[in-house]
Amino acid sequence: MLRQPNKRWTPSHWASWKPFGIGEQYPNNYWEVLRAVWVNRDQFPYAWDILNHGVCDGCALGTTGMQDWTVEGIHVCNVRLRLLRMNTMPAFDAQVLADVSQLNQKRSAELREMGRLPYPMIRQRGEKGFRRISWDQALGVISDRLRTTTPDKLGVYLTSRGTVNETYYAAQKAVRAMGTNNIDNAARICHSPSTAGLKAALGVAATTCSYQDWIGTDLLVFIGSNVANNQPVTVKYLH
Ligand code: SF4
Incomplete structure (x- = not known):
């Protein structure tokens, strides 16, 4: 059952008095929040709705809105803030796909920032780029291929x-x-x-414990991982 967040300020539970540990291990969270606000400024109410009522599409840990089922308090990490734009960005002008050679020089981040695909498109062997097709045509192409293969x-x-x-x-x-x-x-x-x-090395290919095993444990040893930087939500659980 989802625990109710503790609304009281409990400074004794804080890792540091400095906001988000400025000058310490992980100083940039405010910057990420401001960046997310700026990047999503054209769709801000929608972005806020996604954060508050949506699930997170960033990793398998899982949230409902900005809560999780493991610890109290806000659960949102930088991965989610950065992915938010994928859900709020407008469609791009699909004409740019008419000749894909003009996209050759773009970096992957530039390609992502172009926007969302507005409708199904197809490029067949020998064609310079993509052209628009209807959803029925797109599903028809896929189902024809599925039927003729094994x-x-x-x-x-x-x-x-x-x-x-x-x-x-x-x-x-x-x-x-x-x-x-x-x-x-x-x-x-x-x-x-x-x-x-x-x-x-160990004989097992995946983890053999869950986050819940961590909570209340006396000693945890991390080897080769900067958890505060790479898994900030993990640090919250540890804390
Ligand atoms: S850790 Fe980050 S990416 Fe994973 S569910 Fe939580 S907010 Fe989303």
Whole structure:
């Protein structure tokens, strides 16, 4: 059950009197908050609504609004603040995709900042770029391809960012219903090296404890990790 946040100020629980530890391990949270406000200024009420009532599409830890099910207080990290723009950015002018060679020089951040795709588009072999098609046409193309292939030649690959866990759950069910288990997402590429390393060193490929095991424990040892910088919510749980 979700615990009610403690509204009282309890300075004895603070890691430091300095706001967000300015000058200490992780000084830039105010900057990230201001940056998120600035970047989402054209859709600010919508962005605020997402933060307050939406789920987080940043990682598997999970939130409901800005609360979680583990500890009291606000739960929002910089990853979520940075991803917010993915949900609030307007559609871009799809004409720029008519000839994709003009995008060759753009960095990946510039490509992301162009905006959202406004409608389904297709590029066929030999064409310079993408052209608009209807949703019916897009679904028709996909279903035709699915019908003419066999499950062993079918693979589905998902992004690991900007979508929620329920999407992955529904997708893997749908893909298995099509007769294949060839489904993967980009997060596994990130974690494959650590999985292989853990398996070789410890004999298990993934964690064997949960966050709840941490809470109330007497000693936690971190090796090779700057948790305050890289996993700020973890630090909150530790604290
Ligand atoms: S740790 Fe950050 S990215 Fe993960 S659920 Fe919480 S707010 Fe979202």
